[in-house]
Amino acid sequence: MTLDGVFGALADPTRRALLTTLLEQGAATATDLAQPLPITRQAVVKHLQVLAHADLARCSRQGREVRWSAHPAPLGDAAEWLVRTGADWDRRLGRLQEAVSGGSTSA
């Protein structure tokens, strides 16, 4: 899994909105998704392709329509990275506090 792709995809508010919309509605076409937005269908397609490149969205053709759906599994990997990084810091902070306020004066 590529953290670059996932974080990069989530960095854009329009893409986060598209992702949540897909999660709420289950599946939709680019045309449908573009309608309430102030941008073109083509722009939405580009955003969806970015999401797809991060494996956060997938598309399947049905007749002349292309239905997009969310695939939030990589969110878990990204969350894991965040929590692990933050947890490491918490542990380090805990050790630092121990060292500062702990029993022995020496570090």
Place this chain on the structure above:
Amino acid sequence: MTLDGVFGALADPTRRALLTTLLEQGAATATDLAQPLPITRQAVVKHLQVLAHADLARCSRQGREVRWSAHPAPLGDAAEWLVRTGADWDRRLGRLQEAVSGGSTSA
């Protein structure tokens, strides 16, 4: 808190590396951070400024040096967004499975 800034800052592998380095080493100057990297000190400074803009890093002047340190609190907010979004999807998937394989045929 701005998810744009945090996710955007984490989208770059160099910035993630800088962040983890700061978390491991506690604090460092831009010159120190740039030394093992194949990029210029100025590039590192720009990356650190991006991290600072997302409130993921902070700097303080000490004499003629500027020491940078990590501030991973926003990671928790970003992780919360990820988990919440993923959890929503899990609940929806659970309901869908109930509707498909559950007792009553109507949704």
Place this chain on the structure above:
DNA sequence: TCTAGGTGCAACCCTTCGGTTGCACCCTGT
């Protein structure tokens, strides 16, 4: 005081990104 190391600022380059437009293509329904 003078030298050297660390920093900040500004200009510049090339690439990527977000977005638009125009057009060709294909599927659907009458």
Place this chain on the structure above:
DNA sequence: ACAGGGTGCAACCGAAGGGTTGCACCTAGA
């Protein structure tokens, strides 16, 4: 068959991103 809606592709544009270089400034230390 044919009109219409949905899609894909390509070109184009302005802005932002990542990176570099050059130089001025300031602080520490001899």
